[in-house]
Amino acid sequence: MxxxxxxxxxxxxxxxxxxxxxxxxxxxxxxxxxxRYIGAKDRAQIAGHVYIxxxxxxxxxWWSRKHPVEIGPRSRVLAALVLTEGWRPEVVVACCDxxxxxxxxLSDAEKRLVDGLASxxxxxxxxxxxVANDLPEWLMPYLERVCGKGLERxxxxxxxxxxxxxxxxxxxxxxxxxxxxxxxxGIPAEPTPWSPIGLRITxxxxxxxxxxxxxxxxxxxxxxxxxxxxxxxxxxxxCVVDFCAGAGGKTLALAAQMANRGSLVACDVSTRRLExxxxxxxxxxxxxxxxxxLTTERDKWIKRHAGGFDRxxxxxxxxxxxxxxxxxxxxxxxxxxxxxxxxxRQQEILRSAARLVRPGGRLVYATCSxxxxxxxxxxxxxxxxxxxxxxxxxxxAWHETIGGAAPGGGRYLRLTPARxxxxxxxxxxxxxxxxxxxx
Numbered sequence: 125m126x127x128x129x130x131x132x133x134x135x136x137x138x139x140x141x142x143x144x145x146x147x148x149x150x151x152x153x154x155x156x157x158x159x160r161y162i163g164a165k166d167r168a169q170i171a172g173h174v175y176i177x178x179x180x181x182x183x184x185x186w187w188s189r190k191h192p193v194e195i196g197p198r199s200r201v202l203a204a205l206v207l208t209e210g211w212r213p214e215v216v217v218a219c220c221d222x223x224x225x226x227x228x229x230l231s232d233a234e235k236r237l238v239d240g241l242a243s244x245x246x247x248x249x250x251x252x253x254x255v256a257n258d259l260p261e262w263l264m265p266y267l268e269r270v271c272g273k274g275l276e277r278x279x280x281x282x283x284x285x286x287x288x289x290x291x292x293x294x295x296x297x298x299x300x301x302x303x304x305x306x307x308x309x310g311i312p313a314e315p316t317p318w319s320p321i322g323l324r325i326t327x328x329x330x331x332x333x334x335x336x337x338x339x340x341x342x343x344x345x346x347x348x349x350x351x352x353x354x355x356x357x358x359x360x361x362x363c364v365v366d367f368c369a370g371a372g373g374k375t376l377a378l379a380a381q382m383a384n385r386g387s388l389v390a391c392d393v394s395t396r397r398l399e400x401x402x403x404x405x406x407x408x409x410x411x412x413x414x415x416x417x418l419t420t421e422r423d424k425w426i427k428r429h430a431g432g433f434d435r436x437x438x439x440x441x442x443x444x445x446x447x448x449x450x451x452x453x454x455x456x457x458x459x460x461x462x463x464x465x466x467x468x469r470q471q472e473i474l475r476s477a478a479r480l481v482r483p484g485g486r487l488v489y490a491t492c493s494x495x496x497x498x499x500x501x502x503x504x505x506x507x508x509x510x511x512x513x514x515x516x517x518x519x520x521a522w523h524e525t526i527g528g529a530a531p532g533g534g535r536y537l538r539l540t541p542a543r544x545x546x547x548x549x550x551x552x553x554x555x556x557x558x559x560x561x562x563x
Contacts, residue, residue: 128219128226134173138197148453281541348546372401446548
């Protein structure tokens, strides 16, 4: 494809993202699925245009408002080409000539836009803090509370493309074996700094075609997510629940920790998400997982199995701010009302999941959010309203499950892209009081 056709495709994808409720990666995948003629290199270039706009939409719109153009996917792509990708105005004009697959010619206002931006950079001193950090205005006080003076550093890290982290499947290989298998296919991988079962690659490759992936030696999983699963402390022979299992990423990690021995139940209110895990479980060689679709977080199954599990993981639904490196489009879809709804739902899920924990067992609460309201506030509220549970410090849980010193230590674990190179994650571990022994 010519550059103009790639630009046209990016505009089309961004327009589809703006008009729907689906995540950006789903929209892009659907677009490419219906256009098999677009090769891998072209897809990568188109996706690059799309994700630059999604990461920097707020700043791009700020510049566009300085010029009388209609703000939307087209103006954002034009501005991004000049401000972030370094295209000269005449190159942009030449790519937009209305020929087959290429965007219509630029209007006079659009020409003034690209000409006016040629000597500019993306950031400008007159921008508000929210605009300069490419954030929705309503989120600023929440993020300032947790990031303070470090907000710019954290937001810059969240606006970078994430590396590809792989979790070694201990049911089939150790880290050295998996690393050698990747190297044999020309993929250099380095050990992740925090997770003892992680590998990191910086080269963008179609993982689905690698033998190491097809044979189940590795799974794609951010290092922060790997750590969350490790802190559960699942061991062979235990009874474990992944309460909000989704498509099964952490379920797979828990099964490997359990060496396929014991009982592992993957629960979710979405049957479709649970079904998506089937192929992954088979490829990984997992054989101890029962998938359980729940009607709600108060499903009758919970009452029937109350007090029956050694470990319960609640990877709670949240705003997903910590995963913006991978899903930058989400920042423009979430609202203050979403946060209020999620806070209530998180509380209900925690209370319900706690019923499953047996005396002496542990409940692990995790989010990929940075907000205090979804993290520490929820943990403290749970402790205040749920008798019989106490906190297991992150430092203690880390020492027991991973070994060595936890990053940051403290009562709870917070991981961020700027400080740890992972997605943003929060983890709180609670332990239920054991039954009193007979005297």
